[in-house]
Amino acid sequence: MNEKELKEIIQKNSSNFTIIIEDKIFDINEINIFQTDNPITEPTTRGGAYFAEMKELKVEAIIQDTTISKYLSKAMLGPNKDFLDIILNTEAQDGKKISLVTNLTNSMQNASKIVLYLKLKDVIIKS
Numbered sequence: 001m002n003e004k005e006l007k008e009i010i011q012k013n014s015s016n017f018t019i020i021i022e023d024k025i026f027d028i029n030e031i032n033i034f035q036t037d038n039p040i041t042e043p044t045t046r047g048g049a050y051f052a053e054m055k056e057l058k059v060e061a062i063i064q065d066t067t068i069s070k071y072l073s074k075a076m077l078g079p080n081k082d083f084l085d086i087i088l089n090t091e092a093q094d095g096k097k098i099s100l101v102t103n104l105t106n107s108m109q110n111a112s113k114i115v116l117y118l119k120l121k122d123v124i125i126k127s
Helices: 003-012 066-072
Strands: 018-021 024-027 030-037 044-046 050-052 055-063 085-091 097-109 114-126
Touching (some): 003 030, 018 066, 024 066, 055 097, 066 097, 066 114, 085 114
Antiparallel strands (some): 018 085, 085 097, 097 114
16 A cells, blocks of 8 residues: 555544554544655664664644553653554444554643654554
8 A cells, every 4th residue: 555545544534543552542633644754874773673764654643632641651662672552543434444553753742632643564454
């Protein structure tokens, strides 16, 4: 699946996404996918912890339930030696179940919402 197809699927189903982190489910209020350029000249392993490509697909997820914040430190590289896989799920209008397998790379929070930036690892579509 190419980036354009994936963006279309996410846009069509953006109001139905949930995030699963440590077996807890939270609604995603807004979701967006975009490509970033890493400041590297070739694919490389960063800090022996994860593999970085020159171009990566990222997911921006906005969650208004700020109670998710207590689960984020266990998911992010830094306090942990490994990323925790975070699953974003939706069911498409045609009945297909779509799962985005991601890793949390950054987050920003204010009193009303949390914005998560996640590296997209895999897309799973089941009929």
